[in-house]
Amino acid sequence: MKKQIVNYQDKWEENKVKVDDLNLDVNNIRLEIKHESEKEIANDLFINEDAMDILENIYENGFFPDESPIVIKENNKLVVLEGNRRVVSLKAMVHPEIAPEKYASKIKKMMEGRLPITDILVRVATSRDEAMEYLSAKHTKTTRRPWSALRRAYFYYAQKERGQAVTVLMDRYKGVDIPAYIRMFEMHNVAKSLKNIPEEIRKKIANKGVFNITTLERLYSDKYVQQKLGIDFDKTTGEVSLPINASFDKVFSKVVSDIVSGVATSRKWLSHDEDRKKYIDSVISEILEGKEIDTRTKKSASEFKAISYKKKRKSLVEKSFVCTLDAPGIGRVLWELQNLEYKSFPNAAADLLRTFLEKTLKKYLEQLNALPNPRRTGGYIYLDDVLTKMSSDLQKLSKHQIVQIIAEIKNNKWYLESINHNPDIFAVEYRVEEAWDLICPLVKFIFNECKKKVESK
Incomplete structure (x- = not known):
């Protein structure tokens, strides 16, 4: 018996619904993280998924008949599975305030001379699983802005997380690894x-x-x-x-x-x-x-739990950092580190960072009358010498956490040193950030200790 080719146009009803009655999908595979509210989803789609371009296209050319969103009924709500960017664009033309602030005012001005689209045709899928098969065929095997390999991975894994066994998915998506x-x-x-x-x-x-x-x-x-x-x-x-x-x-x-x-x-x-x-x-x-x-x-x-990334740092060293050592030279170096455009000049930042670390350690030990002697008469006191001395003194005071930090600095300081001496090694932005993040706790400790001594006098 011949197998019937699936005709989604026959299987899925076409209904005319109000744009306001459509709900954006919190499980939309386009989104990098899961959102709890429609406002959050709209924000993500505008900022990261070019929803404003879609809106402008609809504004100029209209909403085409072949662009009906795919929806399902869940908990008595119509949830958009395919077409979230189109739907959020239509919603924003009706309610500009749901868009991010930088777009909302522009949309509001655009709509001063236009009436928004308030009703559209949608296709109502019989189940989320069946809709997933459709989306898989559309975005992983054919045309229309195919998903990247990683987006496809998230698409299939999302179904596994919803309780679908891998063997079931393999049977459903023939030919997909x-x-x-x-x-x-x-x-x-x-x-x-x-x-x-x-x-x-x-x-x-x-x-x-x-x-x-x-x-x-x-x-x-x-x-x-x-x-x-x-x-x-x-x-x-x-x-x-x-x-x-x-x-x-x-x-x-x-x-x-x-x-x-x-x-x-x-x-x-x-x-x-x-x-x-x-x-x-x-x-x-x-x-x-x-x-x-x-x-x-x-x-x-x-x-394994994913770690959310923080906001982009504006400066290598926070402006709130204040030098408490009685050393104008160190304060000046700190100020330069706080104001240097380290992303454009990572080598200068790396060189300055090493200078800052060595000067800070030497001055602190000098104030404690604990500066180590040079390895030979008339010689220099090196960074490794003061790190070793700091570690030894703090070990006696049971400052184990700072001792561990010093050990990490000693293990990794080759990078800052090699930038000065090896012509084949150069600094890059993120490695400079790593270096400061490693050094920062030790510098904070020193500055706090100096502050305590000043306040106790």
Whole structure:
């Protein structure tokens, strides 16, 4: 018996409804995060998904007959599954205030001489699952702004999270490598959960349209890389398990940061087996100083919690930082760090940061009459000397947290030093941010201790 080709026009009713009766979908796969209110969804669609362009197109050319949104009835509400950008554009023409402030006034002015569209035709899907099959065919296999690989991964994984077994999804979406998309989603989720990631890198990782998941996929699909990182994949479901410790976090943070910043690309570093082997070995050697990742304890990648990125930092060092040391030179260097456009001049910022750290440590120890002697008569006192002295003195005072920070600084200060001495190494924005974030707690401790001494007099 011949199988009937699906005709969605026959299966799904076409109804005329009021735009105000349509509800934007909080589970819209376009959105980077889940929103609780329609206002939040509208804000995201305008800022990140070009809804204003859609609105202007409708304003100039009208709402075309082939653009009927796909909706379903859930909890007595009509929820838009396909066409959220079109619907939010129509809603904003009726109620400009739902758009972000920078667009609302423009929309209001545009609509002064026009009447908005208040009723449109929609197709009512019989179920969310059936609508998902339609959306999959439309956006992952055919035309109309096809989704990126990562968006497809989120599409399929969202159904798994709603209780659909991977085997069911494989049966529903014939010809789609569902386990590969499950793997991709979970590895991206791990990348978003890493602790040793600068904020600008974290923001790009979170953006499904920007993050280069295919480069990461090429790396984590390599058997040697899997073994070195301690990654296990379930062959049937694609589900991932990996180590839960600082060594994995540091190494994988470096890998993901290299991909985002363009240091590691498929063409340059990861094209062949030997290239990938060299790359991952070099990263582990650099980050763990010859040690290996501890792979004894692992957990499911689905348990990793994504860390939300913070707002873009305007300056490297916060303006609220105040030097409490009696040293005008240090205060001047601090002021320059607070005002330097470090993103445009990362090498200057890195050089100044190292200077600031060394001067601050030396002055603090000098005020305590604890400055170490030069290694030889008439010689210099180096940064490593004052870090070692600080660590030793604070260890005696049981300041273990600061001692650990100093240990991390000593392990990572090679970067700031190599920028000065190695002609092949240069600073980049996020590494400078990392350096300051590492140094900051120690500087805060010193300034607070000096402030206490002044106030106690």
